[in-house]
Amino acid sequence: DIQMTQSPSSLSASVGDRVTITCQASQDISNYLNWYQQKPGKAPKLLIYDASNLKRGVPSRFRGSGSGTDFTLTISDLQPEDFATYYCQQYDKLPPFTFGPGTTVDIK
Amino acid sequence: EVQLVESGGALVQPGGSLRLACAATGLSVGTSSMSWVRQAPGRGLEWVSLIYSGGQTYYAESVRGTFTISRDISKNTLYLEMSSLRVEDTAVYYCARAYSSLQIIFDSWGQGTLVTVSS
Numbered sequence: 001d002i003q004m005t006q007s008p009s010s011l012s013a014s015v016g017d018r019v020t021i022t023c024q025a026s027q028d029i030s031n032y033l034n035w036y037q038q039k040p041g042k043a044p045k046l047l048i049y050d051a052s053n054l055k056r057g058v059p060s061r062f063r064g065s066g067s068g069t070d071f072t073l074t075i076s077d078l079q080p081e082d083f084a085t086y087y088c089q090q091y092d093k094l095p096p097f098t099f100g101p102g103t104t105v106d107i108k
Numbered sequence: 109e110v111q112l113v114e115s116g117g118a119l120v121q122p123g124g125s126l127r128l129a130c131a132a133t134g135l136s137v138g139t140s141s142m143s144w145v146r147q148a149p150g151r152g153l154e155w156v157s158l159i160y161s162g163g164q165t166y167y168a169e170s171v172r173g174t175f176t177i178s179r180d181i182s183k184n185t186l187y188l189e190m191s192s193l194r195v196e197d198t199a200v201y202y203c204a205r206a207y208s209s210l211q212i213i214f215d216s217w218g219q220g221t222l223v224t225v226s227s
Contacts, residue, residue, distance in 0.1 A: 001169075034213050036153075043202055043217040044145075044153060055215070087153055091212035095166035097143070099153040 002026050002090055006100040012108040017078045021103045023071040023088035031067045032092040038102075039084045047086075048073065075105075083107055110134035110216040112203050117221030124193050124225070130186040130203030130218055138181035141206040143214065144188045146199035146223075156201070157188065160209045171197075193225045 003026040013019050023033065031051040036044040046055050048064035051071055061076045075082055088100040116128040130142070144156040157167045157177040165177050176189040186203050200222050204214035 036214070038153075043219055044214070045217070046213065046215050049207070049213040049215075050211070089153075089155075089214070095155070095158055096168050097155045097158070097212050099145075099155060102152040 001096055002029060002092060002098055004088055004090055004098050004100040006086075006088060006103050008103060009101065010104040010106065012106055013078055014108045015078055015080055019075045019078055019082075019105060021073045021075075021086055021105075023066075023073070023100050025069045025071075025090055025092075027092075028068050029090045029092035032090055033064075033066070033071050034089045034091070035062075035064055035073050036087045036089065037082075037084045038087065044087065078105075110205060112205065112216060112218035114201065114203055114218040114221035117201065117223045119224045119226065120193055121227050122194060122225055125189070125191040126193065126223060128188040128190070128201055128203075128221055128223070130188075132184050132186065132205075135205060135216070136181070137179045137184050137186050141209045141212070142177075142179065142186045143204045143206060143212075144175075144177060144186075145202045145204055145214070145217075146197075147202070147220075148196075148199040151199075154199075158206070158212070159186070162209065190223070193223075195225050197223060198225045199223060 035048040038044040052064045063074045085104045111133045143158040174192045200220040205216040207213040
């Protein structure tokens with residue numbers, strides 16, 4: 001099975017900061033990588049699919065990049081509503097469709 | 109607009125059984141690939157099971173043999189039958205729609221239903 005890791009596990013940032021979260025797969029998954037945002041007590045929301053495609057309606061300050069085994073989610077000009085936990089998820093070939101352990105972005 | 113509404117979560121004793129339901133509007137469960145994803149208290153997301161639009165089913169290693177995913181096209185509802193429940197199965201269970209059978213991108217989610225396994 002493909003394992004996913006994320007770093008850091010948490011970070012503190014201020015409004016207006018640029019934040020970078022990395023996700024690494026245990027084997028080549030091409031660009032089959034999605035990013036989700038989850039706020040406490042709420043369901044996850046899709047932000048980016050296929051590594052770099054922004055879901056319609058998601059602000060352009062969110063950017064995804066990478067392919068193969070290494071991926072990055074960048075949030076530019078961090079806004080108050082961006083404080084949340086972010087998960088990557090791979091879907092290369094057959095199940096299981098593993099999620100990363102998550103990265104929590106909180107207010108410094 | 110797609111809407112997914114889970115129900116059926118409850119407090120159940122270890123070894124017990126439970127059936128979760130996910131009622132869908134704005135999509136057809138018969139032509140969609142659908143999944144269950146769970147989240148234990150204070151933990152991350154864990155993919156549990158998926159049923160492809162063609163009917164093939166898959167399970168996480170942790171639930172294989174004890175959980176069964178199914179769908180009722182006439183009711184447009186997805187189900188998760190859980191048996192031999194363990195304390196470790198305690199979680200919020202979400203149903204989610206995959207964008208397509210080739211692109212397992214969870215683009216719509218329900219609000220979740222809480223399953224608590226405890227004596």
